[in-house]
Amino acid sequence: MPSLFAEQVYAELRKVPWGRVTTYKELARAVGTKAYRSIGQVMRANPFAPEVPCHRVVASDGSIGGFGGEWRRGKKIDDKVSLLAKEGVVVNDGRVVDFERVLFRFR
C-alpha cells in the first residue's frame, strides 16, 4: 500500500490530460512539497502502472530524466516513452519536443 505522499502524487499525476506531460517540480508543488527526489521514488514504485502514467513526468528542463535515457538499458522498463510519442508527446534525443506546449501546469 502506497504511502500518503505517494497517493497524492498519483492523484495529481492522474489529472494530467492526454497528450500532456508534467515535471517533477510542478508535481511536487501540486502536492505541496519540495521533495523532488521523493517524487522519483514514487514514480519508480509506480504500483498503479499504466493508470498512473509515470512516463508523462519529465525533468524541469524538458529532458526525459532518468526513465528514458541511459537508465532504461539494463532495466526492464516498457516502451512508455515510445508509447508517449505515439500519443502526441514527441520525444527526440531524450528531449520533449515543444516541451512548454505539451507541459501541463497545475496551479
Added chain:
DNA sequence: CTCGTGACTTACG
C-alpha cells in the same frame, strides 16, 4: 531515532 538511497533541482567554477 539514525543512516543510506534516489526516475530531482539549483548553484557554482
Added chain:
DNA sequence: ACGTAAGCCACGA
C-alpha cells in the same frame, strides 16, 4: 554549455 557539489524531502532497514 558542461561537470561537480550541495540542498532538499520521503522511505525502508
